[in-house]
Amino acid sequence: MKHNVCLLEAVNLALASEMRKDKEVVILGEDVGVNGGVFRATANLRDEFGLKRVMDTPLAETMIAGVSIGMASQGLKPIAEIQFMGFIFPALEQIICHAARLRNRTRGRLSCPLVIRAPFGGGIHAPEHHSESTEALLAHIPGLKVVVPSSPARAYGLLLAAIRDPDPVIFLEPKRIYRSQQQEIEDNANALPIGSCFTLREGSDITLVSWGAMITETLSAAEALADEGVNCEVIDVATISPLDVETILISVRKTGRLVIIHEAPRTGGVGADISAIVAEQALLDLQAPVVRVTGYDTVMPYFRLEKHYLPNSQDIIDAVKQTVEFV
């Protein structure tokens, strides 16, 4: 069956689809039940799957993570919602010390097939702590996978893959584009691969690498640049960890130029990793220094000034021009 859906609805579709197929899948989190989630990502699931599979929890993120790990050790496949990524910090001890390690610690005797979903990123004029992009913290933790969809179809396919993954997956949903784009998708239970980039646009002059809501800005920059004769290859990283280094390297070897775009603060962002890997492994192919277009090394400002914090397509265009003009 085809559905014309936005990213948020695609998430809902994937959840419902997998819950129908697999009785071990359960959902837990704050307001995920009757309310269907503050963004409505879990809308109607409680009605369809009942109280035992869609659980409203007390308000305690540490608990949500810890209980999910216990459930997962028993072979359930919990999907925990953290209401906003800015509230994931209390869950980090459980995620880092246990979810990421249970399989390794027990040499595979126990495992932790869970998904933690959280909306992330800025641009929706939200209150403080509702606009963070701290994916880099999670990407640094061995034992986790970190996935970020940037379109309805990828949200659907990657979420299915995350749920089926035998290991813990952090699934970060760019809330700024939750509703901005409709896409026709088939509710066919087909997963997309975790650990692979998606090349959204082919080009020969320069490689643009990004993820999440920044893909929208990146694509529109690429569009504008095409009019000026600059052909950008646009890569959606999609899986922040483990990185699909190969696809990026192949592209950069072809174009010789790279701009990386992310919302998170520059220092210690995932962009640093990509930039480092490319320079280390393709130094002689680089025809210009890699440029990172990122958030600043500041706290995300309250929303009146957030547009000054967030990279936009003009920033990307400027960075691309600087890079292609480098000789």
Add this chain to the structure above:
Amino acid sequence: MKHNVCLLEAVNLALASEMRKDKEVVILGEDVGVNGGVFRATANLRDEFGLKRVMDTPLAETMIAGVSIGMASQGLKPIAEIQFMGFIFPALEQIICHAARLRNRTRGRLSCPLVIRAPFGGGIHAPEHHSESTEALLAHIPGLKVVVPSSPARAYGLLLAAIRDPDPVIFLEPKRIYRSQQQEIEDNANALPIGSCFTLREGSDITLVSWGAMITETLSAAEALADEGVNCEVIDVATISPLDVETILISVRKTGRLVIIHEAPRTGGVGADISAIVAEQALLDLQAPVVRVTGYDTVMPYFRLEKHYLPNSQDIIDAVKQTVEFV
């Protein structure tokens, strides 16, 4: 007065010195009182400064961080000890959401002059969770400073600076070298600057950048390489955040080659940042790709195998040779 002390004793000396000078300095943490800390970093302080200034806390890291923030908002200068860095995770919500933001959030009306000390790193055959190096998580957080001493003198001087700093400083102590080196230091209350690298050895062939316990391995590699005619410049980053980019760039512009050494997992480590910045800002000066010698993207193994995880001086020597031989 001169003291011949190890790094651990230098920490103790700095704490005592500043507590004598500044009545607002207080210490809190698990076992910091009668016991003087599980490593003895706070030994004898409770006797000298009393119960009100050296506080044994209940066992709760979130609480330790949150209470410290409240104290700091009142102008006290709390020094909180997290017993091992592997137990800092429950404190992250407070550190990230509040310590790092209180000044910014209130436009300077309130501030947060606190220090969080934690022993970190592997190599002492400790149980699980007692050997982590997760400095990159903290370095990614705007509003924090992250400092790592690598000698008794730098421990003394940098800890004094950290306590006097008007903003929150995470002070990570490489426990593997807590007792390995004695140094004559003057207990003269002189601080060393936060935010500056220390060039420990001058050289012209290649730049080695490291911090913490890896400095020992790096220096001994440099020594061995000198015998073979390779002159290494060795830079102790010392302040992980904010990075002293200038000193590193100047050195790399001179040597044209760079090896970065850290214990933490490779992906998302602070080494990625340094590698990226150097390649971005000194691309044309680089005569070889930057090489990172790091921990693997795995959980730190239990101690029987930890030596296979930790970079050692031979690894550094190998990497340097590869780099200097690159043409």
Add this chain to the structure above:
Amino acid sequence: MKTLPPIQYLDQEGQPSQPCPEWCNKPDWLLRCYHYMVLARQFDTKAIALQRTGQLGTYASLLGSEGIDVPVALSMKPSDVLVPYYRNHACQIIRGMPLEEAFLYWGGDERGNSSDQMGEDFPNAVPIATQSLHACGVASAFKIRNQKRAAVTFIGDGGTSKGDFMEALNVAGVWQLPVVFIINNNQWAISIPRQIQSAVAQLADKAVAAGIPGIQVDGNDPIAMHEAINNALNRAHEGKGATLIEAISYRLGDHTTADDATRYRSNDELKAAWERDPIKRLRNFLALQNFWDESKEQALLQETHQLVQEAANKYIEISPQKIDSIFDYLYAEPNNQLIEQKDWAIVKAMQGGSHYEGESS
């Protein structure tokens, strides 16, 4: 555990359900309290209107908390410190936060936390329960310095499930800290009703786990709240340690302007809650005591409406912060990277500006 009913002096019609304290025979405090309760509600109405017309961000309504926040603010000494959650604008305003700065906060501008009039009070805490520990830290500073001051901190019913709240109670108990914890039990945490948060008989019983006194109070009864907070503050000021007050109220509005409570709760429940409205209750009592009449009511409504309107106008006219402000308050001294990034941001905001030409040095 035997569970007593919440402490109450006025029933929902404003009739004394037990003899009121002496001071209730004089109008002073009661009228001040009523004044601020009405002011708070006017502020709330205006804030929602501003939000609906795109002039304010997501806003957390204070509707139904007036009977808690106003008595608390009136009982606190200026030297005490308020450590709020995000629904204590009434309390903040009485403690000196200018009305326009309250708007400013909800309008997405950090200057809403910056006013000198806020003294040493904490700004709003958005991450649930984190503030409870700050209050303990503030109270620790008071205790270490032998100051006769107290920290007062609020939390929602949902927030009591979060571990750090319990850590705060625990340290306050064992360190005998001068802190008052107030739970605004408005029965809902977004869509989660109180009974889904915890099987504890009453939230006040969470105090047992920390060895501190916990009491349940009718939070729609300002007289009961006054008594409770005063006793707790006295205990704190006298060095007797912490108190937990569970104030029973009802969230009369949506969780925030981003929420739609009709999705998860019944109109009947809401209607019944309006019967317990703290403002109506105090007004009835004032009338009963002959302290109040319709003309005073009209005058008060007009006065408070005007105050709020003027503040809203001021708010709307305040020019935005400069871009510099994103960078200038992060540290006491900015580092080089930050200075460079500030330059980029300023250039980027200029018509036609691009910071990339100068970057690779």
Add this chain to the structure above:
Amino acid sequence: MKTLPPIQYLDQEGQPSQPCPEWCNKPDWLLRCYHYMVLARQFDTKAIALQRTGQLGTYASLLGSEGIDVPVALSMKPSDVLVPYYRNHACQIIRGMPLEEAFLYWGGDERGNSSDQMGEDFPNAVPIATQSLHACGVASAFKIRNQKRAAVTFIGDGGTSKGDFMEALNVAGVWQLPVVFIINNNQWAISIPRQIQSAVAQLADKAVAAGIPGIQVDGNDPIAMHEAINNALNRAHEGKGATLIEAISYRLGDHTTADDATRYRSNDELKAAWERDPIKRLRNFLALQNFWDESKEQALLQETHQLVQEAANKYIEISPQKIDSIFDYLYAEPNNQLIEQKDWAIVKAMQGGSHYEGESS
């Protein structure tokens, strides 16, 4: 809160302080219990000896917890799940963990968590209190699947101050989970005595905050522990929800082999605690019942000593894990970077090996 003394059947001399349950007239359970308590203590002695001679890593002694762990393990069904902290080796061994694998864990080898005989039991949790939530998750799975099983989890007295422990009690209460929380209140958290952790009258009262029953038991009295754990497990199996048991014991050894308790506690206190030794107590009771004599004692000591010695020998002979093992269990499927890094590590461990030549591709 009225505080009752801990539940006790045997006084410290092993004399009944109240009539013992019926089953104590038969030797079966009592002898099994005694056997394992002695075995556990032999294991402990050996582990400390191995540590002192550099053959084991930092080790957390179980000395003084035998009266808690052994009855718990004997009461649990195989289908129940144990979620230990780091001081429950006695419990783990009885549930099937081979002795040599217990050594292996403390010898710094992950295979100490891997044995099939551990079933679905969790491995040791080093980060304090985190395990309490895993137990709730396991119990949630049982409940969701309508299984008649329970999770049993331990924590120290110090651990009860950490917020996640309270979050666990809370969710166990509100979800009516089949879980038993056992506090091994051994009076010390490293150097921090019980009264510095919390002002709560007794740690069992923390259950009040979650609306679940909490009881205090003499943890040096295996009969009292047996009764308490059995009742709690029955409640759990019957779907009646969670129980908190505070078992009063004493940490007879240092915190771990890395600790020196003489720095912070008195010999007198320690001496008094040895008077309450659970092994001595049960032995006295067994003798009183004519179930035990000196020759049986000698035989048991010899038997357990030998078991432990054999296990230690096995442990010492086990060859280390291959370097591959650092990489092979992180994910079900390793990614490319990991495979590459594994290669580096293997090459690096070879005599003269360097992985750097091949790196920059």
